[in-house]
Amino acid sequence: MPSLAQMTGSLHIHNFYIGKLKAKQEQLFESDPELAQLLDNVAEVLSEHAVALTDEIAEMESDD
Template sequence: MPSLAQMTGSLHIHNFYIGKLKAKQEQLFESDPETVMLLDNVVAILSEHAIALAENSPDKEFAEG
């Protein structure tokens, strides 16, 4: 099992890329709807993984944050 520091770092990386993808979706919304849908799917997968990381954390505050 990864350490709490590794899990926290991984969650921060997930959230960073989720934010980047959402910003790119907004930029492409009008011009490239197919790419927006693809990015939406990637965001959903990363979000699910981030939730799983938080739920599996031994630190209750980490899981709630």
């Protein structure tokens, strides 16, 4: 099982890439809507995983 520090680091990485994907999606919305939609879908999957990580981190912190 990953440590709390590893999970927190993973959450920060997820949030970084979610931001990057959303920014690129906004740039491409007019010129390439299909790619923009794909980027939005990937960001959504990462967001769902980030929520799960947040819940796991909160659970680990409450156990301490």
